Amino acid sequence: MKKVSIIGATGYVGIELIRLLHDHPEVEIKDLVSKSSAGQLLVDIYPQFRGSILNDYQLRAMEDFKPEESDLIFTALPHGVSQNIVSELYGKGTKIIDLSGDFRYHDVKVYEKWYGVKHKSPELAREAVYGLVELNREKIKGAELIANPGCxxxxxxxxxxxxxxxxxxxxxxxxxxxxxxxxxxxxxxxxxxxxxxxxxxxxxxxxxxxxxxxxxxxxxxxxxxxxxxxxxxxxxxxxxxxxxxxxxxxxxxxxxxxxxxxxxxxxxxxxxxxxxxxxxxxxxxxxxxxxxxxxxxxxxxxxxxxxxxxxxxxxxxxxxxxxxxxxxxxxDNMLKGAAGQAVQNMNLIFNLPEETGLEATALFP
Amino acid sequence: MKKVSIIGATGYVGIELIRLLHDHPEVEIKDLVSKSSAGQLLVDIYPQFRGSILNDYQLRAMEDFKPEESDLIFTALPHGVSQNIVSELYGKGTKIIDLSGDFRYHDVKVYEKWYGVKHKSPELAREAVYGLVELNREKIKGAELIANPGCxxxxxxxxxxxxxxxxxxxxxxxxxxxxxxxxxxxxxxxxxxxxxxxxxxxxxxxxxxxxxxxxxxxxxxxxxxxxxxxxxxxxxxxxxxxxxxxxxxxxxxxxxxxxxxxxxxxxxxxxxxxxxxxxxxxxxxxxxxxxxxxxxxxxxxxxxxxxxxxxxxxxxxxxxxxxxxxxxxxxDNMLKGAAGQAVQNMNLIFNLPEETGLEATALFP
Amino acid sequence: MKKVSIIGATGYVGIELIRLLHDHPEVEIKDLVSKSSAGQLLVDIYPQFRGSILNDYQLRAMEDFKPEESDLIFTALPHGVSQNIVSELYGKGTKIIDLSGDFRYHDVKVYEKWYGVKHKSPELAREAVYGLVELNREKIKGAELIANPGCxxxxxxxxxxxxxxxxxxxxxxxxxxxxxxxxxxxxxxxxxxxxxxxxxxxxxxxxxxxxxxxxxxxxxxxxxxxxxxxxxxxxxxxxxxxxxxxxxxxxxxxxxxxxxxxxxxxxxxxxxxxxxxxxxxxxxxxxxxxxxxxxxxxxxxxxxxxxxxxxxxxxxxxxxxxxxxxxxxxxDNMLKGAAGQAVQNMNLIFNLPEETGLEATALFP
Amino acid sequence: MKKVSIIGATGYVGIELIRLLHDHPEVEIKDLVSKSSAGQLLVDIYPQFRGSILNDYQLRAMEDFKPEESDLIFTALPHGVSQNIVSELYGKGTKIIDLSGDFRYHDVKVYEKWYGVKHKSPELAREAVYGLVELNREKIKGAELIANPGCxxxxxxxxxxxxxxxxxxxxxxxxxxxxxxxxxxxxxxxxxxxxxxxxxxxxxxxxxxxxxxxxxxxxxxxxxxxxxxxxxxxxxxxxxxxxxxxxxxxxxxxxxxxxxxxxxxxxxxxxxxxxxxxxxxxxxxxxxxxxxxxxxxxxxxxxxxxxxxxxxxxxxxxxxxxxxxxxxxxxDNMLKGAAGQAVQNMNLIFNLPEETGLEATALFP
CATH class of the missing domain: 3.30.360.10 (Dihydrodipicolinate Reductase; domain 2)
Known part of the structure; x- marks a missing residue:
């Protein structure tokens, strides 16, 4: 079982990642990091996890988080914030899938123009692999840092x-x-x-x-x-x-x-x-x-x-x-448009069948 | 007080016309004609009129309807059906505002191509005045037959x-x-x-x-x-x-x-x-x-x-x-896109201020 | 035409009062007072009034408001706040309809127990007339201060x-x-x-x-x-x-x-x-x-x-x-449950037919 | 892998059963029977199954259905209809979980009074085991016919x-x-x-x-x-x-x-x-x-x-x-109130962990 963690676990994308990883047969959730809710039980914020294996899960502060204990980290943070965290995590052997806009452009000038934010890690932006699976499957498999596409x-x-x-x-x-x-x-x-x-x-x-x-x-x-x-x-x-x-x-x-x-x-x-x-x-x-x-x-x-x-x-x-x-x-903007595609990327990185943990069909009606 | 009637009174457009005319200070509802519900009380189908002046209003069958008793008739019928009714009503001195697609093209060939229906009154289609008020205000004032635009x-x-x-x-x-x-x-x-x-x-x-x-x-x-x-x-x-x-x-x-x-x-x-x-x-x-x-x-x-x-x-x-x-x-597709614009047309025909009975602002929240 | 004003005009109840009064044939909106939005145009906050007679209406600060220029004032404020404003306005000849919970109990002990707030005007609470029209119509007609009921x-x-x-x-x-x-x-x-x-x-x-x-x-x-x-x-x-x-x-x-x-x-x-x-x-x-x-x-x-x-x-x-x-x-909680009932109370106070400005039927579909 | 079938597969409960069984690791969908849609592809009616293993699944008519090929059959049919089908299927070694109201009362007199329908199999009604798992777990495990509770x-x-x-x-x-x-x-x-x-x-x-x-x-x-x-x-x-x-x-x-x-x-x-x-x-x-x-x-x-x-x-x-x-x-009326509880019953009958295939947490937001 691979160990995966989420930084920014209590936003809507974070919570959708938790839901998917909770059901995923080949990974184990290691740490759920949340700035706003560190120390609280996950179920006190998102009661839908009551009764599940996450029933007693406590959210963790960034300072208590040890990245090297995870095989892969999802960063589900606002743009601008994400670059800082990712540049700290990068290069220590743990794979990273970033769900912000920060690493989606190899050329940070385009990023800076449209996001109105200075990019502090232009070299990392050049390294990052764009995670639209259907376009870029082969590169994703060996990537250290994935920029998960916008919805x-x-x-x-x-x-x-x-x-x-x-x-x-x-x-x-x-x-x-x-x-x-x-x-x-x-x-x-x-x-x-x-x-x-x-x-x-x-x-x-x-x-x-x-x-x-x-x-x-x-x-x-x-x-x-x-x-x-x-x-x-x-x-x-x-x-x-x-x-x-x-x-x-x-x-x-x-x-x-x-x-x-x-x-x-x-x-x-x-x-x-x-x-x-x-x-x-x-x-x-x-x-x-x-x-x-x-x-x-x-x-x-x-x-x-x-x-x-x-x-x-x-x-x-x-x-x-x-x-x-x-x-x-x-x-679904939360799935193929965010957390689902991120898990699809993770599956490729872990050399798992691409659909592992993603086989659910639409919930209807 | 002008007398107005509606043929096709129990469809959604019909009911919206009733609502507007009920509140209109210068007209009086004469007959509400409904094929499917003739003989029933309006409030048994649309209970929102309970307590209003329409509390005891009984829907009428087409055969009991006397067009000449109304100054103006709204036809809110499916296309194809409307042409037949309108061509019977036309030319007897009563103004008509048709809310179907039947009279919106002077050239019935275009109509026939897109609606897949033979047009039986091409000459009436040529007579009809297109009722987009902001485009065609002057002609509307003197019209006998208005083709109310699509939403x-x-x-x-x-x-x-x-x-x-x-x-x-x-x-x-x-x-x-x-x-x-x-x-x-x-x-x-x-x-x-x-x-x-x-x-x-x-x-x-x-x-x-x-x-x-x-x-x-x-x-x-x-x-x-x-x-x-x-x-x-x-x-x-x-x-x-x-x-x-x-x-x-x-x-x-x-x-x-x-x-x-x-x-x-x-x-x-x-x-x-x-x-x-x-x-x-x-x-x-x-x-x-x-x-x-x-x-x-x-x-x-x-x-x-x-x-x-x-x-x-x-x-x-x-x-x-x-x-x-x-x-x-x-x-609002029901108002400026249908019944509201029809009443705006009616106001022009009756030489009333254009906004009479139409001054309500949006219902929010 | 009677002159009426609203204090707390930009909350949802305030805005619903504006909508009703805008359509009311016997009153004229005098002042719209808003703490948070004084100086702004009403239409910049609530664009649904664009094009209406309120198109150029500017919201007013409390300090610029002269209560004596209105025949009646609606106070649409949070409980606790309302008592202070109403006790300042009261007794100067202008009628008041308060839409908060502050004056709904003659016995302020009940109020204090359930609202957890000290009541500063117990004598005014005893004076206030409870505005459930169907229960209390006669007293409402002569009231100086109406406590409009909860929804x-x-x-x-x-x-x-x-x-x-x-x-x-x-x-x-x-x-x-x-x-x-x-x-x-x-x-x-x-x-x-x-x-x-x-x-x-x-x-x-x-x-x-x-x-x-x-x-x-x-x-x-x-x-x-x-x-x-x-x-x-x-x-x-x-x-x-x-x-x-x-x-x-x-x-x-x-x-x-x-x-x-x-x-x-x-x-x-x-x-x-x-x-x-x-x-x-x-x-x-x-x-x-x-x-x-x-x-x-x-x-x-x-x-x-x-x-x-x-x-x-x-x-x-x-x-x-x-x-x-x-x-x-x-x-409708905004109408019979708040602003509509307040206008019904106002009609009684002004000796108008109770339904004046309130004849609209439900908006459906 | 156990083989399971659904009779009444294209109603909302049927489709929810399909969704759950499609994701269930220990069962295989055998036949999907639909009176109204026999012969059609499932994905032509419910496109959410496109791309899944059910992509080419063809709905079957009752007359082509061989009950003995399934280990368990879900009947998701209207009350009244269900009794007839169930009484034909019963006693041939295949387990049945009925989702209608037909077998929920041992005493058919109560059923007949409230449903206004004559019960044709009172003895089967007496045999049926009420499928509220938390109340009746032990009996469910050995049951031949489960009456799945109302939502x-x-x-x-x-x-x-x-x-x-x-x-x-x-x-x-x-x-x-x-x-x-x-x-x-x-x-x-x-x-x-x-x-x-x-x-x-x-x-x-x-x-x-x-x-x-x-x-x-x-x-x-x-x-x-x-x-x-x-x-x-x-x-x-x-x-x-x-x-x-x-x-x-x-x-x-x-x-x-x-x-x-x-x-x-x-x-x-x-x-x-x-x-x-x-x-x-x-x-x-x-x-x-x-x-x-x-x-x-x-x-x-x-x-x-x-x-x-x-x-x-x-x-x-x-x-x-x-x-x-x-x-x-x-x-969720479709899950614990219908299809989910039916699968929970099936798990008990098949001696599987009760939560197999049912571990999904709520879909939020």
Whole structure:
């Protein structure tokens, strides 16, 4: 049994990691570190663990935490904070999976521009391996430090990557209209997250300027310039993606009155006429061996079909009238968009079957 | 007091009309016609009217209804059905406001293509006046038959019209990603409208092929070819919109787990660089005298700020990086998107102040 | 036009008062006083008023407020705070309707015990008139200071009062299981009021020890000892309620994931067998002339049938097996449970028809 | 690996069984029988199973189903229908767990009175073992036919049983006010289960006359007359429960706008004064060895803490003022209230650890 710990255990992502690790047959939870709740029983904050093996688990302070006793550490901390902790932990033989935005850009200039924070460990940012499993599986297996992708980014990239490698796609036309449940905002005490302000309503926020825009665009462009080997559904056997062409995307997130789940509706122009079957071939090539990505044909993704599971569901429609493709992508933001993908990464690092501890299907109704 | 009647009184739109007319100081409800519930008391189906002046109101069958006793009739019926009823009622001196899709296209070929139904009264379709008040106020005042716009269409056109007359807008780039509460689907017994199937989830439907696509596009193109006089926010004093250029839009609706409200997020490319202030000027010209359209500057529309009211709230963001405009438009689908706009039309026809009976602000929280 | 002001205008009750007064044909809003938001535009905090006559309304600080310029002042403040403000305002000729718990008990000892706060104006508490209109209409008309009842209390008393005067009722058997929407908790920044903590779940709170217990019991016992004249549905023509018998109630509130509305399910033992028709007679006597109380016979109250309106809907079932009565009472906690009832009180004080500005029916769906 | 099948696989309970069995390490799903959907792929009806081992699973018709190929069959069918199927399946060596109401009463007269249906297999009803694990564990282990308890009944009995054996409890005073999520109503096409009719509202139904009343009362009285051996928390070492005294309960269910979960608030009079610690001792005796029942002390149960898990959470408050006990009980109606408890029963029958496949904690947020 591998020993794993979580720093930042009492945020929503932390608690979701605990839930998954609690059910995982090959790992043992070592330490749960929480700044705000050190010394308290886990069940006094999250009563859903009462009766489980975590019934008597006491949260630990950072100063009492010995990283070397764990085989792997998840850091589920705010950006800015995470870099400091990770740079202390790094290089001591313990693997790290970081769930913040701090290590998702090799080039910290992009990070600094969009996050408005100075990056103190640019060399670590260059070392970090981007943890979108379907894109980067091989590198993940040997990584010391994983940057777990953003939730919106996961939903968007899974939908986009096959088409981005399609030579007929207009890389400047990408528009992503994404909708997220409220858990994405974390357990923060803000007036606009109160039930009375959020229920039975909906809004857009940060239209065109959300941080995840930059992450989506950054990874797409890394992909286009050949930083990621996999051809990802190209219709040719070999394709030279070392291109000067760059994708420029427009991303607008919305808050919807549900707890979990992201639905991203993505729009893309084609430069020549295509067909549904040609595009379907791209998606099937990209994902037909993937355990956690489903490409639907006759139906459309719905959040309820993935919420509570690590699956992504995708569908697309080719709109001949406008020569555009509409791609719809649904994930659980807490699972494939955060803790589930982190465990998938952990499984790869530990050389376990990728789906270990992640086989639950959506909780419905 | 004017006498008004409703045919199709027990659907959700019918009941919303009853609610508004019940509170309206200048009209009196004459007959409420319902095929399915004729003979029953209104309060036995909709108990919210208990105690009101409609406490003892009995629903009437079509065969017992005498149209000539009403000054105005609202028809709130399914498309296809409505044409038959309206063509019987028309021309007898009673004004008609039809809330179906049947009379929204002067050219019935477009209707027939998108609705898959033969139109039996093409001449009436040509007579009908399109009831988007902000676009067509003058013609509405003298109309015999109003085609009340679709809910998605109202939200979309109010957001788009000022920009469509902007010479820098790429009329082929328009993408509308719209989200609607479940009341938009009416009171129909379908499995996918059950609470357990709709709550805490979200989905897209009819991506790119929803009927309201055609209505949005049809009206935009009528507008572009000068069928509607108003310049609608053009920055020049005079603008010749008699253009051959046509708009082609892509529209995708989504179902969200709220009762009422539509949020439309609209994307549009510009052909040249512009600025927020230049675009704001267009919106202000278009709407600064409009009672029911609010253009927000520093905040964004939310459904809760309009649900329960006849207001539309709009905002836009000019995204310099991609040279696109993101427009966000929020309405209550039952009010500005249906019954409220119908009453606004009625007020114009009766030469009443436009806001009579429509002054309620959103019900919040 | 009467001039009215609100102190505490930006809480949820304050904002609901503004909404009602904005639509009220016989009053004019004079000052909106807010400690936290003085100097700001109302629409910057509550954008739903954009476009209305309150579009340019600026919130005022207490020190800039001149009470004598208003005919009536609503105080919508936390308990404890309200007493101080009301005692300053009182006696200067301006009527006051207080929506806090501070003046609901003539005997401040009860207040002090349940609220854990010293009462600084016991003589004012003795002067205050309890504003449950259906119980106390005549006294309200001439009152200087109204104590507007608690939301749970209104739902409970309307359901209970007819039966409490019934000689067969066991006054020690009353159990009230009440369920409230989240707006009842106000706009307070508490973790347990976040959407993620409140949606798709339910809980009880303060079982048996909520403050409203004491208010329900206090008023019932005042009623039993003849402090309120009306016989309230007794089956005898004259009934001497000056009894030594006292009611002792058990009250448990619950939080449900809706915005507005209270449903109270009330249980009461009978000492002798009775019948549905005998009990119905009590309810009909009590309420058949009441504009805002509906007694249902064949159906049961639902929150959706009253939410958005000032109506209460009641029904009861006599359970012969156990010789108990189950009473179900539904109100909108923001309206009949707070702001609506306050306006109803105001109408009485101003000698207006009781329903003025309160005729809206429930907003449905 | 044991082979198990489900008859009635596509109702909500059926689908929840599939989800649990899919994750269960010791069983293999053999046949999924569905009358309405025979021949279809499971994933075409419930897309959440796409990508799982059930990806290609085809639903089977009853006539193609061979019961003898399964070790155990779950019947998840409407009452009335279930008796017919079960009586055909019974006695052929395959164990049966029935989730309908058909076999929950040894005395079919009670069943016939409350269900309004003639029972065709009274002898089987006498054979069936009542599957409330905490009450009846030993008998369940050897049973051929299990009657899985009703959802409301499970929540109520777990809360009540310890106190019912308490000699100071007034057995005629029990009032149960229960609240259930909408999944409890199944996937039935009824107007009152539409999202628009159910969301943001709440109602009571069948007050005092719901079928589960009779099941709760029946089991309580069986228990009181010594039909179940366990003393269930009595404070004496030995207690003679063979009493003539009978419990008479009053039960009122409510529908709340959540998907899953039941919260039951139970009221009970005591005949003598007691104390919180005395009562706590009863609950601890009853449940301190139970894996799936948690007794909370300082906090109260909430549905979110159990939804998605097989746990029940209980708390009580002794109200000294009225000498009553308030018990609050929360379960997931689909799990501990249906499919989870059925799997717990199956584990006992197969001599597996009771928690096998049931260790998931609540899905939160």
């Amino acid at each position: 919106y980014v996961t939903a968007s990239l899974l939908g986009l990557l096959p088409l981005v490698s399609f030579e007929k796609a207009d890389l400047n036309s990408i528009i992503i209209d994404a909708k997220s449940g409220v858990s994405g905002a974390g357990r923060s005490l803000k007036e606009n997250l109160l039930f009375t302000e959020t229920h039975n309503t909906m809004k857009a926020y940060s239209p065109g300027v959300h941080r995840h825009s930059s992450e989506i665009e950054y990874v797409l462009n890394q992909f286009l310039t050949g930083k990621y080997k996999k051809t990802f559904g190209s219709l040719k056997d070999q394709i030279d993606l070392e291109t000067e062409e760059k994708a420029k995307i427009l991303f607008t997130p919305h808050l919807i009155p549900i707890k979990r789940g992201i639905l991203a509706t993505i729009y893309l122009d084609l430069e020549e006429q295509s067909s549904g079957s040609e595009i379907m071939e791209l998606y099937q090539r990209a994902y037909n061996k993937e355990r956690f990505v489903q490409v639907l044909k006759d139906s459309l993704p719905e959040i309820k079909n993935v919420a509570g599971s690590n699956y992504a569901q995708l569908a697309f429609r080719y709109n001949k009238r406008t020569n555009r493709v509409i791609i719809i992508s649904a994930i | 998605y269409v109202t939200a979309s056109l109010l957001g788009l019209l000022p920009l469509v007359s902007f010479e820098k807008a790429d009329l082929n780039s328009i993408i509308i990603d719209a989200k609607s509460g479940v009341s938009g689907a009416g009171r129909s017994l379908k499995e996918n409208l059950l609470f357990t199937e709709t709550h805490n989830t979200m989905k897209a439907y009819s991506p790119g092929v929803h009927r309201h696509s055609s209505e949005i596009e049809y009206v935009l193109n009528q507008f572009l070819t000068g069928k509607y006089k108003k310049t609608f926010g053009s920055l020049k004093d005079q603008i010749d919109l008699e253009t051959e250029e046509k708009a082609k839009i892509l529209f995708t609706p989504h179902l969200i787990p709220i009762k009422r409200g539509i949020l439309a997020t609209i994307y549009l490319d510009l052909e040249e660089q512009s600025s927020g202030s230049e675009i704001m000027e267009l919106y202000q010209r278009a709407y600064n005298k409009e009672r029911f359209v609010q253009v927000l500057k520093d905040s964004l529309p939310e459904i809760k700020n309009v649900a329960g009211s006849n207001y539309a709230q709009l905002a836009f963001r000019y995204n310099k990086r991609t040279n696109r405009v993101i427009i966000i438009s929020a309405i | 749970y209390v209104t739902a409970s008393l309307l359901g209970l009062l007819p039966l409490v005067s019934f000689e067969k009722a066991d006054l020690n058997s009353i159990i009230i299981d009440a369920k409230s929407g989240v707006s009842g908790a106000g706009r307070s920044l508490k973790e347990n009021l976040l959407f993620t903590e409140t949606h798709n779940t339910m809980k009880a709170y303060s079982p048996g020890v909520h403050r409203h217990s004491s208010e329900i019991e206090y008023v019932l016992n005042q009623f039993l000892t003849g402090k309120y004249k009306k016989t309230f549905g007794s089956l005898k023509d004259q009934i001497d309620l000056e009894t030594e018998e006292k009611a002792k109630i058990l009250f448990t509130p619950h939080l449900i994931p809706i915005k507005r509305g209270i449903l109270a399910t009330i249980y009461l033992d009978l000492e002798e067998q009775s019948s549905g028709s005998e009990i119905m007679e009590l309810y009909q006597r009590a309420y058949n002339k009441e504009r805002f109380v509906q007694v249902l016979k064949d159906s049961l109250p639902e929150i959706k049938n009253v939410a958005g309106s000032n109506y209460a809907q009641l029904a009861f079932r006599y359970n012969k097996r156990t010789n108990r009565v189950i009473i179900i009472s539904a109100i | 409301y009944v499970t929540a109520s009995l777990l809360g009540l049983l310890p106190l019912v054996s308490f000699e100071k409890a007034d057995l005629n005073s029990i009032i149960i006010d229960a609240k259930s999520g909408v999944s409890g109503a199944g996937r039935s096409l009824k107007e009152n289960l539409l999202f628009t009719e159910t969301h943001n509202t709440m109602k009571a139904y069948s007050p005092g006359v719901h079928r589960h009343s009779s099941e709760i009362e029946y089991v309580l009285n069986q228990f009181l007359t010594g039909k179940y051996k366990k003393t269930f928390g009595s404070l004496k070492d030995q207690i003679d429960l063979e009493t003539e005294e009978k419990a008479k309960i009053l039960f009122t269910p409510h529908l709340i706008p959540i998907k899953r979960g039941i919260l039951a608030t139970i009221y009970l009079d005591l005949e003598e004064q007691s104390s919180g610690s005395e009562i706590m001792e009863l609950y601890q005796r009853a449940y301190n060895k139970e894996r799936f029942v948690q007794v909370l002390k300082d906090s109260l149960p909430e549905i979110k803490n159990v939804a998605g898990s097989n746990y029940a959470q209980l708390a009580f408050r002794y109200n000294k003022r009225t000498n009553r006990v308030i018990i609050i009980s929360a379960i």
